[in-house]
Amino acid sequence: xxxxxxxxxxxxxxxxTKLFTEKPLSYCPGCGHGTTHRLILEVIEEMGIVSDTIGxxxxxxxxxxxxxxxxxxxxxxxxxxxxxxxxxxxxxxxKFVFTYQGDGDLAAIGTAETIHACNRxxxxxxxxxxxxxxxxxxxxxxxxxxxxxxxxxxPFGRDVRIMGNPLKITELLANLPGTYYVTRQAVHxxxxxxxxxxxxxxAFEYQKLNKGVSFVEVVSNxxxxxxxxxxxxxxxxxxxxxxxxxLGDIKVPQLEKA
Amino acid sequence: MAKVKGAIVIDVERCKGCCVCIxxxxxxxxQIVKEVNGKGYQYAFPANHDACTGCINCxxxxxDGVITVYRVKVES
Ligand SMILES: Cc1ncc(C[n+]2csc(CCOP(=O)(O)OP(=O)(O)O)c2C)c(N)n1
Ligand code: SF4
Ligand code: SF4
Ligand code: SF4
Numbered sequence: 150x151x152x153x154x155x156x157x158x159x160x161x162x163x164x165x166t167k168l169f170t171e172k173p174l175s176y177c178p179g180c181g182h183g184t185t186h187r188l189i190l191e192v193i194e195e196m197g198i199v200s201d202t203i204g205x206x207x208x209x210x211x212x213x214x215x216x217x218x219x220x221x222x223x224x225x226x227x228x229x230x231x232x233x234x235x236x237x238x239x240x241x242x243x244k245f246v247f248t249y250q251g252d253g254d255l256a257a258i259g260t261a262e263t264i265h266a267c268n269r270x271x272x273x274x275x276x277x278x279x280x281x282x283x284x285x286x287x288x289x290x291x292x293x294x295x296x297x298x299x300x301x302x303x304p305f306g307r308d309v310r311i312m313g314n315p316l317k318i319t320e321l322l323a324n325l326p327g328t329y330y331v332t333r334q335a336v337h338x339x340x341x342x343x344x345x346x347x348x349x350x351x352a353f354e355y356q357k358l359n360k361g362v363s364f365v366e367v368v369s370n371x372x373x374x375x376x377x378x379x380x381x382x383x384x385x386x387x388x389x390x391x392x393x394x395x396l397g398d399i400k401v402p403q404l405e406k407a
Numbered sequence: 408m409a410k411v412k413g414a415i416v417i418d419v420e421r422c423k424g425c426c427v428c429i430x431x432x433x434x435x436x437x438q439i440v441k442e443v444n445g446k447g448y449q450y451a452f453p454a455n456h457d458a459c460t461g462c463i464n465c466x467x468x469x470x471d472g473v474i475t476v477y478r479v480k481v482e483s
C-alpha cells in the first residue's frame with residue numbers, strides 16, 4: 150500500500166496537541182521537559198478543562214513554559230511556585246492549579262514553599278522534573294545530585310562527606326499529611342510515557358476532591374548538563390537515577406469503604 | 408486476516424535530531440539523515456517506512472512532538 154494513501158485525515162491516530170503554541174520549544178534536543186509539557190497539555194485537553202486551568206511556571210529551563218503552553222499561566226520567583234499556586238487556588242478554588250518545577254527550584258531554593266504547601270494540604274497539583282542538576286545555569290550540583298555524580302560544581306563526583314547527602318524530597322513529602330497522591334514517573338520510553346500520562350491524569354482528577362496536594366515527580370535527563378547524547382543520558386538515567394529514585398506510586402489515596 | 412499499516416510525517420524543520428524516537432520504534436523505521444534542517448539539526452526520517460505499523464511509540468516519546476502518525480487496516 151502506498152504511503153500517501155495512508156497519510157489522510159481519516160487515518161490520523163496521533164498528532165501534537167493544539168494546546169501547544171506555535172513557538173518551538175527552547176529545550177535542548179532530547180530533553181524530557183518537552184515530553185512532560187506535552188503530557189500535561191494532553192491531559193488538560195482530554196479532561197476538557199482548558200479554560201479552567203492555571204499553571205505556574207518556575208525559574209529554570211522551564212521558565213518560559215507559559216510561552217509554549219496555550220493556557221492561563223503565571224511565572225513565579227525561583228522556588229515560589231507553590232506559594233503562588235496557593236494564592237491562585239485560594240482565590241479561585243474552582244480552577245485546576247498546577248506548578249511545574251525543576252529540582253533546583255522545588256528542592257533547593259523553594260524547599261520551604263514546597264514543604265509548607267504540601268504540609269498545609271493545598272488543593273493543587275505539583276509536577277516536579279528531577280534531572281539531578283541545575284540545568285539552566287550550567288549543570289551545577291543540586292540537592293538531588295546522586296552520590297558520586299559529576300557536575301560542574303562537583304567535577305570529581307559528589308562526595309557526601311563534604312557535600313552532604315542527596316535529598317529524596319518526594320519520599321519526604323509523601324510523609325506529610327497534606328499530600329494526597331504522590332508518584333514518581335519517567336518519560337524516556339513509550340511505556341514510561343503512557344504511565345506518566347496516567348499519573349498526571351490521576352493528579353488532576355484528584356485535585357477535584359479537595360483532599361490536598363497531588364504530586365508527580367518525573368525523573369528526567371539533562372543531557373546537556375550530564376554531557377551525554379540524549380539516548381546515552383536516558384540509559385545512564387535508568388542505570389543510575391532509577392535505583393536511587395525508583396519509579397512508581399509512593400502514596401496512593403486510601404479509598405473510603407462504601 | 409486484517410493487518411495494520413502505518414505512516415508517519417515528521418515536521419523536519421522542528422525536528423532536533425535527538426534520536427530518542429529511534430530506539431522507541433519496534434520496527435526500526437526511523438533513521439537520521441546526513442543533511443541538516445534550517446536550524447542546523449540532522450533530522451529524523453522514516454527510512455524503512457513500509458515496516459511502520461502506526462503504533463505511535465515514536466510520536467509519544469518525541470520531546471518536541473514533531474511526529475504525526477496515521478494508521479489503516481488492510482484486508483489481505
Ligand atoms: C533568586 C534566584 N536565584 C538564583 C537564580 C539562578 N538560577 C536560575 S535557574 C536556576 C536553577 C534551575 O535548576 P532546576 O530547578 O533544577 O531546573 P532545570 O533548569 O534543571 O530544569 C538557578 C539557580 C535565579 N534566577 N533567581
Ligand atoms: S539544560 Fe538540561 S534541563 Fe535544560 S533544556 Fe537542556 S537538557 Fe533540558
Ligand atoms: S524524537 Fe523527535 S526531535 Fe528527536 S529525532 Fe525523533 S523526530 Fe526528531
Ligand atoms: S508509528 Fe510505530 S512503527 Fe511507525 S515509525 Fe513510529 S514507532 Fe515505528
